Amino acid sequence: MVSYKKLGLVNTKKMFAKAIKGGYAIPAFNFNTMEQMQAIVQAAVETKSPVIMQVSKGARKYANPTILRYMAEGAVAYAKELGCKKPQIVLHLDHGDSYETCKSCIDTGFSSVMIDGSSLPFKENIKLTKKVVNYAHKHDVTVEAELGVLAGVEDEVSAAESHYTKPEEVVEFATKTGCDSLAISIGTSHGAYKFTPAQCTRDPKTGKLIPPPLAFDVLKAIEKKLPGFPIVLHGSSSVPQDEVDTINKYGGKLPDAVGIPEEQLRKAAKSAVCKINIDSDSRLAMTAAIRKHLAENPGHFDPRQYLTPARESMKKMYIHKILKVLGSNNKL
Numbered sequence: 001m002v003s004y005k006k007l008g009l010v011n012t013k014k015m016f017a018k019a020i021k022g023g024y025a026i027p028a029f030n031f032n033t034m035e036q037m038q039a040i041v042q043a044a045v046e047t048k049s050p051v052i053m054q055v056s057k058g059a060r061k062y063a064n065p066t067i068l069r070y071m072a073e074g075a076v077a078y079a080k081e082l083g084c085k086k087p088q089i090v091l092h093l094d095h096g097d098s099y100e101t102c103k104s105c106i107d108t109g110f111s112s113v114m115i116d117g118s119s120l121p122f123k124e125n126i127k128l129t130k131k132v133v134n135y136a137h138k139h140d141v142t143v144e145a146e147l148g149v150l151a152g153v154e155d156e157v158s159a160a161e162s163h164y165t166k167p168e169e170v171v172e173f174a175t176k177t178g179c180d181s182l183a184i185s186i187g188t189s190h191g192a193y194k195f196t197p198a199q200c201t202r203d204p205k206t207g208k209l210i211p212p213p214l215a216f217d218v219l220k221a222i223e224k225k226l227p228g229f230p231i232v233l234h235g236s237s238s239v240p241q242d243e244v245d246t247i248n249k250y251g252g253k254l255p256d257a258v259g260i261p262e263e264q265l266r267k268a269a270k271s272a273v274c275k276i277n278i279d280s281d282s283r284l285a286m287t288a289a290i291r292k293h294l295a296e297n298p299g300h301f302d303p304r305q306y307l308t309p310a311r312e313s314m315k316k317m318y319i320h321k322i323l324k325v326l327g328s329n330n331k332l
């Protein structure tokens, strides 16, 4: 048993309480590689922001769970080396699919886990979530649960269409499970194709897709039922069009990729939404920088040559999110 406290990590409890009170949201960035981890830590330290570093099932498969845990431990040490005396870094399991996965993460140093029972019938979701909460709380680990279904694909999580969270279910769910935060569905979606062209309108000047707005009425109704309760938004990348254009310019093929406009996320961050998940934007920033570098420098073959601009580009994106969208800067 490795306690996250020994690794210098923190859980989400105080962090979320402060974020709701302060009207901002904590960034939850997924990571799989050393460059992503470095960029996240540099961005968090430079902006004095708390940060959630999250690991999906796909990341565990790609990088190996043990390595990811040591990377998170390394992230804390690296933040201190960069001059941050008391870094607030959460190591979070994204989309835990079973009690066993959650338990194994808790036992190996995660400070927060998500149990995603959103595809189960309501009562079974409660039962599974409660089981995870009981174990997690014994170790002071916080638990994120999910009600409602998001559309899109992210690693192995996929659903053809979304079902908004039903506000009339949230009180019973939160009370019976004892979960610490709740991921809801209000129209965000996983991946770089969050909406089909048929769901969007098209800007007549640029030909770019304009996505439908998030269901803020559903969010408001949930906030009314659960005042002050931490709410989480998944699938909240903005899919920056300049990155998509760079990828397409240098040999990529991402037609009609579309995300959530940042002004909508800015509005959400000021509400009870206190954790906003961003993964695709990091993938796009990295890929765009690598494609551009290799196209412009066909003789380069040292990974450090193209991973350096990739890391810089991700860091710039993380800093932009913290300062301009989430408002979590200067909160340490």
Ligand SMILES: [Zn+2]
Pocket (backbone or CB within 6 Å): 095, 154, 190, 234, 235, 277
């Ligand atoms: Zn998700």
